[in-house]
Amino acid sequence: MSTPEVYDLHCHSKASDGVLSATELVQRAQLQGVTTLALTDHDTVAGLAEARTCADAVGISLINGMELSANWKSHCFHIVGLGIDPTFPPLLASLESMQITRDQRAAKIADKLAKKRIPGALEYVQQKAGEGMITRTHFADFLVSQHHVDTQQEAFDRYLGKGKSAFVATEWPELEQAISWITSAGGVAVLAHPLRYKLTAAWMKRVLATFKEAGGQAIEVVVSRMNADDIKLASHYAMQFELAGSMGSDFHSPANQWVELGRLAPFPDKIKPVWELLN
Ligand code: AMP
Ligand code: MN
Ligand code: MN
Ligand code: MN
Numbered sequence: 700m701s702t703p704e705v706y707d708l709h710c711h712s713k714a715s716d717g718v719l720s721a722t723e724l725v726q727r728a729q730l731q732g733v734t735t736l737a738l739t740d741h742d743t744v745a746g747l748a749e750a751r752t753c754a755d756a757v758g759i760s761l762i763n764g765m766e767l768s769a770n771w772k773s774h775c776f777h778i779v780g781l782g783i784d785p786t787f788p789p790l791l792a793s794l795e796s797m798q799i800t801r802d803q804r805a806a807k808i809a810d811k812l813a814k815k816r817i818p819g820a821l822e823y824v825q826q827k828a829g830e831g832m833i834t835r836t837h838f839a840d841f842l843v844s845q846h847h848v849d850t851q852q853e854a855f856d857r858y859l860g861k862g863k864s865a866f867v868a869t870e871w872p873e874l875e876q877a878i879s880w881i882t883s884a885g886g887v888a889v890l891a892h893p894l895r896y897k898l899t900a901a902w903m904k905r906v907l908a909t910f911k912e913a914g915g916q917a918i919e920v921v922v923s924r925m926n927a928d929d930i931k932l933a934s935h936y937a938m939q940f941e942l943a944g945s946m947g948s949d950f951h952s953p954a955n956q957w958v959e960l961g962r963l964a965p966f967p968d969k970i971k972p973v974w975e976l977l978n
Contacts, residue, residue: 706974707961708737708762709779709891709919709947713829714746715766716836718952721749724960727953729757733961735974737764737781737947742797743832744785762977766891768797769877770870771906776896778877779919779945782977783886790884793872798832804869805833811865812838812858817847835859836951874906875913882914887976889917889945893933894925907940917973921946921966923958934967944970 711717712724719727721738724746728736736759738750747763754761763785767778783790809821823844824837839854848854858865872880881888890910898906907918920933921944937944944967950960966972 702734704735705731705733705961706735706946706966706972707733707948707950707963708735708764708781708889708945708973709739709766709922710736710950710960711740711766712738712746712750713831714743715740715832716834716951718954721746722753724950725750725753725759725761726757728960729759731959731961733759735760735762736960737762737779739764739766739779739781739947741766741832741834742768742801743794744783744790745831747785762974763886765794767877767880768869768871769874770872771874771909773868774896774898775869775871776874776906777891778874778881778915779889779891779947780881780884780886781889781917781945781973783881783884785884787884790880793880797872800869800871801833804867805838807867808835808838808859808865811867812842815858815864817842817845819845838865874909878910878913878915887917887943887973888913888915889919889973890915890942891919892922892949893918893936894929903936904939907936907942911940911942915942916976917943917945919947920944920970921963923948923950923963925964927964930964930967934970937970943973943976945973 712721763783764781769776812820820841823841824833827837839851842848842854878888918937
């Protein structure tokens, strides 16, 4: 009997807010039985070359990916790009602008925290992110390390989440723009974790119509911690808008015992798999 294919098309390395290096991540994926992995760091492709070297060495298939932050009606959405060319110069120029956006936002978040008598955040997150993108996850780790909160979740609930005291509204590219960065780099645009935006069905349909119209081709239908009803609802959206489906863990850290690379519910059989659109 041949070994089953195991797809995990959404995860993070140290190039953004994951804790593993690209090499450690690919090695762990292989140990967990993943046969096709997409590395999808926030707004960067910086981990892909290292991931490729390791994937070739351990014999798993790697899809070049990234997860773009985008705005639509001043709400932030995440768009995964799969099968992109990470050397395409216009894409690299766009991602450089994302790095600037993130650096400027980090300074503003740190200012807001300093005004709340919590100094030193910028130095901490810069050091922690190193060469990688600075994200709110790094700020959450800072707040935990300084005992202002007990958990990352509490950091988002009290300081970093939308409308909280250290939240900074950010000028991400518009949804249509982000999709065009992906498609012009040869990739397939996938709406990430559709149920995490907490939209009503009516708003979900509006954003999906815009996404589809702008060239989006898929939606994540299986993500870690989605239950059977969630998978059904996401699959319903996929069918309604004639989108392919994707699946991924959104793995960030081995410390999160609820999320593991490749550990996902079965892919729904009525849905066209996004990997059939790649190469
Ligand atoms: P950013 O892209 O910098 O705004 O950071 C977003 C990242 O923060 C997400 O990709 C998650 O990894 C993490 N995140 C967002 N909301 C939460 C939350 N409520 N609890 C824990 N982590 C979160
Ligand atoms: Mn993240
Ligand atoms: Mn996301
Ligand atoms: Mn993610």
